[in-house]
Amino acid sequence: MEQNRIILHIDMNAFFASVEQQSNPALSGKPVAVIGAAKRTIITTCSYEARAFGVKTGMNSWEARQKCPQLIFVVGNNRKYSYTSKQIIAIMRQYTPQVEVFSIDEAFLDVTASLSLFGSAEKIAHLIKLQIRERFGLTCSVGIAPNKLLAKLASDMQKPDGLTIIEPEKVAQVMERLPIQALCGIGAKMQQHLTKFGIKTCGELGRFPVETLRKHFGVTGERLHFMGLGVDDSPVVPEDEAEEVKSVGHSTTLDRDITDRSEILLQLLQLSEMVGRRARKYQVTGRTVTLTVRYADFTTFSKQQSRGDYTNNSEEIYRAAVKILDTLDLTQPVRLLGVKITNLRHHTEQLPLFAEERKKALVASAMDDVNNKFGDFAVTFGSLIGKEKGAKVISPAWRPEGVRNVDAD
């Protein structure tokens, strides 16, 4: 690992809500919440004006309205956010090719090799902030640090529109009193575990005997130790250098909880078609199909089944998902369904041996050609005709490019 790295973490401020405020100047300075068009939806992002009232991502509209009666709900526009995100990433790539898109509104940049071209990391950060503001009227917070862990921490320190630098010599000082939950990767559960050991700050985590952490958390224990010290060797990985994707999947929260098997089957067919279509687009086939079901009480489970051969045929994925469904005893109404293929093989397209298989592949290919020309679901299975789709807002964790933009529920 190269020493003395300089990493930027760029985090767009209230991204979806800010885009809506720019699109509609009448919303500027007002509490705005972005929601989906589906009947059952939650707040995906809200403006800083709404946050001041206690409105948060994940709240349902009723809860949010209780906190802020004057809250303005705006139905999100995935395509607008996706386009803006791609343009912003293009701006970042003017300063370094080492850009790792972490989500639709966040990215890491390794600018170590670009410093001699632009002067300093601070200058690069200012130039990027300026370009994003001039082009889209949007603000972002930037963290500059020797690694990704600290850069992300730094970008969180001043929001909105901040710029925070953590110098290498100040790392120990910054970490000493920092609560462990401020670190990316330490969730509520891990925080609970660590608190049992009396660890509340990163300083305490870094000093805690690594052997004890390793004994309790395995490999993660060692990583936790280094996180406490502010050490992170993970590289910034651009999309084209990233490891091959391990799964292709889609899930959807239903408009209402359903118990009717025929409705469940329709949802599975639609999800299987979405999975199959993307798998064919990126030329991957999978041997294992996974079905995920979330019940009305939010208990979620996944069950998988491996096939004898690899497939990216929507109908075969659907049949495998139904086979799994048949083994389940659905005890409650269903809230969410997901279909995924794993055990992937990449770029291995070959003409199927048997006539029936060849016919299926040709039909799928012809359907893809039509859908590529006229839009998704222009040609689809008869039972899916007229079925609504795309009413949901993408999660901010979604990535706008590549086969990795999976599970956009």
Place this chain on the structure above:
Amino acid sequence: MQPVAESIRVAAIFTPGTQIKPVWFEWRCRKHAIAATSYFWKDSLGAATRLHFAVSDGSNLFELMFDTSDQSWTLVGVEAQ
């Protein structure tokens, strides 16, 4: 924004390069001069690239869409302020 989805007549300036600036449009027998374009984005429907413009006539917000495949303009939605 209230969805509309109506074909409309638009006057636009196509500047050298790729920029398009809508200047006015007619909707329901009324001409709306565009006072400001507050946002622009692109998307695609199948092979067709579509350009979206959030524009204001000074009092209301409109979303106009230019479909590059058939050079047509659509009023996608209106938001009365």
